[in-house]
Amino acid sequence: MDQNKNSKKETKMFGNPMRIEMDGFGVTLRPHKKEELEKLAELYSSMNIQWYIQGTGAMTLEQEIEWWKHESEAKDSVIWAIVPDGSDTAVGSTGLHKIHPLWGSCTSGIVIADRKYWGKGVAYRAHLMRTFYAAEVLNRMTIQSKARVENEASVKALLKVGYRVSGKYDRDVFRQRYIDTYVLSWVHPGRAASLYPEGVPEELNVSLKLAWDALEVASDNVKYL
Ligand SMILES: CC(C)(COP(=O)(O)OP(=O)(O)OC[C@H]1O[C@@H](n2cnc3c(N)ncnc32)[C@H](O)[C@@H]1OP(=O)(O)O)[C@@H](O)C(=O)NCCC(=O)NCCS
Numbered sequence: 300m301d302q303n304k305n306s307k308k309e310t311k312m313f314g315n316p317m318r319i320e321m322d323g324f325g326v327t328l329r330p331h332k333k334e335e336l337e338k339l340a341e342l343y344s345s346m347n348i349q350w351y352i353q354g355t356g357a358m359t360l361e362q363e364i365e366w367w368k369h370e371s372e373a374k375d376s377v378i379w380a381i382v383p384d385g386s387d388t389a390v391g392s393t394g395l396h397k398i399h400p401l402w403g404s405c406t407s408g409i410v411i412a413d414r415k416y417w418g419k420g421v422a423y424r425a426h427l428m429r430t431f432y433a434a435e436v437l438n439r440m441t442i443q444s445k446a447r448v449e450n451e452a453s454v455k456a457l458l459k460v461g462y463r464v465s466g467k468y469d470r471d472v473f474r475q476r477y478i479d480t481y482v483l484s485w486v487h488p489g490r491a492a493s494l495y496p497e498g499v500p501e502e503l504n505v506s507l508k509l510a511w512d513a514l515e516v517a518s519d520n521v522k523y524l
Pocket residue numbers: 348349351352391409410411412416417418419420421422423424445446447450451452453455456459
């Protein structure tokens with residue numbers, strides 16, 4: 300087969316569509332559609348959404364389209380629109396970024412921009428799918444993430460699928476006052492022994508167990524669409 304023929308397709312880096320349904324509530328991850336970007340720009344523009352992320356300004360439709368085009372061709376990131384049951388359009392985005400071609404590492408992020416869908420287990424379900432995809436499709440050994448220390452929901456959702464608080468930035472962000480940011484790391488439980496030839500540190504025991512459980516739950520429940 301002519302490998303070059305396929306290489307063009309491989310540069311399109313929206314994630315494959317997936318769905319998970321658990322306890323009667325499903326979440327779909329799929330590529331963003333151009334026609335939903337206006338609504339997203341409006342939702343993302345709120346400081347209520349940007350409080351714990353990097354944003355300090357409202358988005359225009361043009362900026363969203365530019366972002367969408369950039370992401371559709373990025374070779375080192377994979378993003379999805381988040382569509383929970385009850386919504387017929389994207390309520391946010393999640394993604395894997397800085398996908399290193401050699402080292403098996405990447406970073407992750409999520410924004411649920413429609414606040415009606417907070418606290419319903421959307422992030423948990425999205426993290427299960429994203430982590431499963433990172434391990435099973437992208438062959439990732441580690442995933443690094445960040446969350447403001449006081450962003451309890453974000454920290455909890457990451458811990459639940461096997462991330463661990465591995466570090467902290469002190470007072471690195473100003474939101475009304477200076478706040479701290481956790482670094483959270485996910486280590487593939489099946490690769491830990493080779494990643495730590497000197498012996499897996501005990502402090503990883505809990506997160507590795509949760510990571511195994513998350514991969515198992517995902518394996519039983521994630522469906523590629
Ligand atoms: C942070 C965010 C992703 C959480 O998504 P979510 O779908 O509401 O989270 P979930 O419903 O899956 O809940 C995850 C955990 O947090 C808990 N939780 C939810 N809302 C909470 C709140 N306001 N305070 C404390 N804990 C909360 C849940 O109970 C759950 O824990 P549990 O399984 O132990 O019960 C979402 O609020 C968001 O996108 N916020 C804006 C952008 C942002 O902060 N992104 C993350 C940047 S790191």
